[in-house]
Amino acid sequence: MVEGVSEEHEAAAWRVLKEARVEIDTIDAQIVDLLAARFAVVERVLELKKEAGLPALLQDRVDDVVARVRERAVSSDAPPELVEALWRFLIQWTIEYEEARLG
């Protein structure tokens, strides 16, 4: 038990925390499903790049994607720094995935 907090109060906090965690788990599942959908498109892009001899890294597109998700974060009340960092990681991972397959 935390000092100065009644057992009842603490038990209530744990119940609310559990409910919040169920919400987080549900949202995480949705994010993973969306990542799977994004990844399926990346696989199509990869085949196109192979056929057309295009490179994995297309910097103009990277800049566009980052700018778009940042704008979306601001209008959706998500922290733009978090969104930009996540997308830079996602895009870098994707470029490395493509590079490994384009040779």
Ligand SMILES: C=C(O[C@@H]1C=C(C(=O)O)C=C[C@H]1O)C(=O)O
């Ligand atoms: C998917 C692409 O390849 C790379 C990955 C990107 C992404 O994950 O959004 C964006 C730019 C590319 O360098 C693409 O060119 O569209």
